[in-house]
Amino acid sequence: MGMIIDVERLSRRFGQSTAVDELTLTAGAGEVVGLLGPNGAGKTTTIRMLATLLPPSSGTARVCGFDVVRAAGDVRLRIGYVMQQVSPMGYYMLTGREKTEIEAALYHVPRKRVKARAAEVLELVGLSAHADRLVQAYSGGMQKRLELACGLLHRPELLILDEPTLGLDVQSRHHVWDHIRQLCQEGMTVLLATNYMDEADRLCDRLTIIDHGREVVSGTPAELKAAIGADSLDEVFLRHTGHALREEAA
């Protein structure tokens, strides 16, 4: 089976600073791979390169076998990108259904299927009852679920989640986790960037911890914990990345 994510010695420099440094990362079909690291470690930069938003400085990144630079269009057809910041400003005067239908059309869902597909994904994240309310009136958790729904419109092979539960209450987090698990059971591959170790522990098949743009350690959550005799991923994380606060700009 071909790799869904195949990143090899990927680097991205911004002027003098190196945000991502010779990173290697893979994900097979149906895997949930976690990308962990302190703030400014290079998680979002890596994700932006995989989402075709930022060209790498060197190295290669392939998604579903397509190069993120040379075959960006093919990559875009196959990824669902759920961004870290939900920014409803651009569509807060739209209803959840309208936003979803518009994005369905932008993902080239056949015209006749747009309405049905939008209703399907809204149902999937439990927003059917609120579909005709303005996004403006949604809670933070509902907005995140709406983003998740929109990321699924074109049945992507890879779902890229950047901090999917940032700032959510406990109920909403569990809700989002349930959706992610359900998607995985259906064979979706997920790249999950998170600062929540409990989230990574619950959801991820494998993890890569990065710091200063470099891979520090990789393995299954159980392996990583067993290797240093730790009870929690928090311990693993701090052991590998230290206690010092990060001062790099994000």
Add this chain to the structure above:
Amino acid sequence: MWAQEVLALSRRWLLMTLRERLNLLFSVLQPAVWLVFFAGSLGGAMDARVVGTTDYLAFAVPGIIAFTVVGNGVSAAMPLLFDKETGYLDKLMSMPIRRSSLIVSRFVFQMGMNSAQVLVILLVALVLGVRPATGLAGVLAILVTAALLTLAMTAAAMALACAVPSHGTFFAVTGFASLPLLFMSNAFVPLTAMPAWMQVVARANPLTYAIEAMRLLMLDGWSAGLPVAMGALVLASALLLVVGAWQFGRQTSERVA
């Protein structure tokens, strides 16, 4: 595919606009109010020998249309400005859409909106007794001219929106430039009434050609000056479109072509 993208994005612009009813109402009414008060008060002070007609209202209609198009140019670029700042532009760029769809949908939408406003202006003018010398075909020609000017102004505003670091700078620049752009044109007085240096500036201003074309259509009929003015306008629009496309390309180049 491309049509589906442009339609979907246009739907977004339309819904956003329709939801803000007060905003819409005032936007549509504003030019008519300008026409009534501005032309009404200034008209009395105008010398018919300088303006070239006793009907200052008819003279001012093209100026008011240009004024409206300039103002709308600023709001045309606002969604792009905010999409850029909120990060939604990134989300759009991660989708399998053509980069141009974003800009083209904005042009399509803005031309629709501006055409509606131009019709309102002409209707109010009609009520006030102004008849275009070229009749109904002239109204169509005025709409085409306004659409060309819309293209130019929207492209310029979008280029600026891409180039600035944040919306603060955008509004500072547009606030600074809008009125001089108008007064350095033949919007409210003919070029011949200006000092020589100002005429030179006004001759380099694309507004002047759009206004000239519309004014000929309003006052003179199908005159020989029309193709010249339209030609200059087409040239200016094409130039600004290139600048706009270049700036948009720069803005999105980090996001990979």
